[in-house]
Structure formats: C-alpha cells, structure tokens
Amino acid sequence: MTDDRRPGLHVFDLDGTLLRSDATLSPYARDGLNALLDAGTALTVASARSAVAIRKLLDGVRLTLPVVELNGAFLTDLATGHHLAHATLDPTVAATALDALARLSAEPVLTTWDGSADRVLHGPGDDPATAWYIAEKRAYGDPRLASCQDPYAAVDGVRTAAVIAFVPDGEAATAVAALESTLGGTVGIMAAANRYVPGWTEIQVAHPEAEKGLAVRRLARGAGLASARLTVYGDHLNDLPMFAVAERAVAPSNAHPDVLARAWAVTASNDEDGVIRYLLDGTPPC
Template sequence: MSHTTPEAQAADLKLVVCDMDGTLLDGRGEIPQGLWPLLETMRHRGIAFTPASGRQYATLESMFGSAATGSGTDDGTSGPESDHDAGTGSTDGMAFIAENGAQLMRNGVLLAASVIDPDYVTATLDRLDRLVAEGQNIGVVLSGTTVARVRRHDDAFLAEVRKYYHQLEVVDDLSGIGNVIKMAVYDFGDASTVVHPRLHEAAQGHSVVLSARHWVDVSNARATKGHALAQLQQALGVTPAQTAVFGDYLNDLDMFDHAQLSFAMANAHPDLLARARFTAPSNLEGGVITTLSHLLVNH
C-alpha cells in the first residue's frame, strides 16, 4: 500500500475504471444511487468513467443507459432519482470494457474485440462435456460481440446467466458457432476446486481466469481487462498517472498495472489487497462512491 494519500494524486485525474460485481454494485446487484450525481460532476470536469466487467456489453449498456430516463433496467438495476438531470444516465461518449476485456466499446462503436481460435473453442467444449460426464454441475456461455449462446436450458442455470447476459439465445448445439470472444463457465459448486484447474492446465496460451467463486472465463491471452484498459488509454490519450481503477477479484488484477490510483475493495481477494496501492471500503458500504467523492473534492 502507498503511504501517499490518493487525494494528493488525483489532481490530474482523467479516467476512472470500475469493476461492477463486488466493487460498484451493492448487495442487491444494483448501481448505487450516489453514482449518478458523481458521473455528472465527472462529465463537467472532463473525467471519463468506464465500467469494466465480465458482463456482456448489452447488459452494461442497459444498466447505464436506462438511467437516462430514470427507469430501472430489466434486471432490476435502478437508474438515477427523478430529481436528477435526465441526461446524467446517458451513455453518449461512454466507453465499456465488457466480457472481461475481450470487447472494448465506446459510444456504441466497437474499438476492439478478440476472437478465440475455433479449434480451441471446440476442444474446450469437449473438455467441459467430459467434466459433466464426471459429475460436475456446470454450464457454458459462448459470447459473441452482440449475443451470447447457451445449450443448457434449465431454470437454475438460466437464472444465473441472465443476470449478466441480456442478449441471450438458447440453442441445441454450440459446435460450429464462430466469432466467440469469451467462454464463461458457470459452476454450481466452487469453480476453483476442479473446473478452473482442469481448464487452466489445458490453456494452450489462452487466458483462463477465475472471475468469481462460480465463474471461470476463457479468452485469448491478451483479452484481459488490463489490456483493454491500455487500449482505451491510448484511444483517449490518457496516462496511467491520470487513471484510477477499482476492483475486487482476480480478473481485475492486471488493471492495476495501468493505473497510479489502484483501489482494492475491502472485500477484495487477498491478491488484490496485496497489489493495490490503496484500499476502498467494501461494495456493501458504497466504497466506490465514498472514495470517488473524496477524490473529486480534491480534483
């Protein structure tokens, strides 16, 4: 941890990048109401705010875009209070790091996407089928740039998947689907015990990341949040010294390499707490809102 206060380093802040689940979102999985006035303040000061998530772009855009009218999203996430400026929730000009860095969008335009080799997708699907045959209770999501597809269709699995994928198709066969940018495996047990190790040992140079207790994300090696952040910084002309990052889990770790102001949430994985320069209160305490408020006072 740094002995310098984050407020002292925020004078030239230009970009804030924030993970969603376990970081920004509250205990109900909703965007805290306190974010909306902060976003308005940041826009006025020329500070960009970018969500960085394993969630699908369509889901992220829906969560933030619905705020433009003050309505909730279709997954129950709230927009701003009705007495806030209706433009506060607009996603105009906003960038999104989606699918754990496999997709970078800005102002509705695709800036970068990293497609997984189709042969590796096929081999991984076969490996997952063997895990199912061994008794693992898992399902997989194949993400493209506009839609995600699943084969498993029971209510319990779909209930978990639809939290993160608003554009979702249930298909009979996942083989032969092209332009896959991420494979997300949901494990009803602890993904770190069997599924993650088995996929990781067959990574073949790909990224196999434990993104939450129940989720393992498979993508190209360069398709990480940190790589997407570096691409965004280049597009915006922003340096690491002008960047703040908030995260809580292992898929957020490499973003810390690209930000002078790196914040691990109090509820973060120990590896993030060890790497971050600063600690923010937990997501259940509104840690992102509190910390951003302090940074903006000193900006």
C-alpha cells in the same frame, strides 16, 4: 477534492465495486459519476459483463468513453455497441474448449460475434448457476440471448468472446487444471466464485489477451490518454491485471484479500459507495 485524486483516467469495475451487493447502482453513485463527468473527469468502466448489461446497470450515467466488456474481450462504444477492438477465440480453439468442458459434464454458455452481431447462446440451464445466468439476462431483455442445441455449430465460422460454464465450488480446482492441461497457452482461464449463487464457481475460457490490463491500456491509447495517470478500482481477481498497469489501484473494503494486498488505497465497502465517496468528496481510505 483532496489528495489530487481526480486528474487522469479513472476505470471502474462494476460488480462488488461500483455496484452494491444487490447488483444495483445507487442514486448517490449515479449522481456522483455524473458530477465527475460534468467536471471533466475522464472515467469509464471495465467489467466482466457485456455492454448490454453495462448500459442497463448504468442507466442515467452519461459515459462518453468506450467501455471494456467481457473482461477485455471487447473495447466497445457504449452508445452504439460497436466493437472498437477485440481479443476473441477462433472457431478451432472454441471447439477444443467445448470438447474439454464436455469431458467435465459442464454446460457451456457462449458469447459469439460474427463481425456485426453479438449472441449469447445457451442450453437448458440444468444447474442453478447457469439457470441464474440465463434468467438474469432474460430479465433485462438482453437481445443477444438465444437457446442453442448445438454449441459446435454455434462457434463454427465466428469469433467467440467467451465460453462460460459453472461447476460446484469443490470441483473448480480440478476443472481448471483439466482445462489448462487440454488448452495450454491457447486461452486464458479465469475462475471465481459466483457472488449471486453461493456454492458455484464460474469458469470463463477466453482469448489470452482478453484481460482488463491490456484492454485498459488500449482504451487509454485510443482516447488520447496514454500519458495520463491511470487510476483503477476493483474488488476481484479479474481486476488484478488492470491493477498491474495502473499508477493507482483502489479497492473497496469488501474486496478479495489478494486485491486488498495490492491496492494503493482501500475505501469503504461497495454497499457504502466507498469508491465514489473516496473520489468525489475525499472520504479518507480505511
């Protein structure tokens, strides 16, 4: 180890950071994470993905700390799936978000929580990005997945962690502006190009406190690591909130330009396992 990189708490994004561009964790990264864990390094992940997906993608990695899932909507014990904290929409706000998406002719996918069980509820998947989103979860046997003909009934009486819809890239700015005009400060809205279905932008409507920065700080307090140095690793705009609260923020070279501009260090790309090599064997940053 060099540059005193290992102490403190380390929190990794998944897609574009720990995962390679084919959405897999390499054997090198898996073994490297376990070597760090065995050496006593405190580390975990903060992802837009669910705990179900995190568990599948990080199969074989011996995480013990909670994970941040759905961009901070939940802080979750990965072994049990139990939510330790949540930032979720109440039924009225979720229904208003559905109204706004209907005016945009955007098909919603809902992630809901009734206090004990999580569900991912979807319609027909008429556009290629929504179809991909559903198919990916079906492929790894996501037990939360179910079809839903009435999204308004689905959000009634439960908490909603995320309302997701996909729009063509050229319509994204207009769609975000319309959602912000309708929903104001009652929600947080994130939009990002879908890296797996070019030409489509994913829009997520969630609680305004469902963001990685707040969630990572909550995680650190719960783990007794509030005073530990926080190092975070990410590549996309949804990682910037945790960059803002970290003592050190590290990005792979494939990161979004705005993320690279805010990074304390830049490593080799995700396809080269850059962030793990940087932490594990002291590979110099780019």
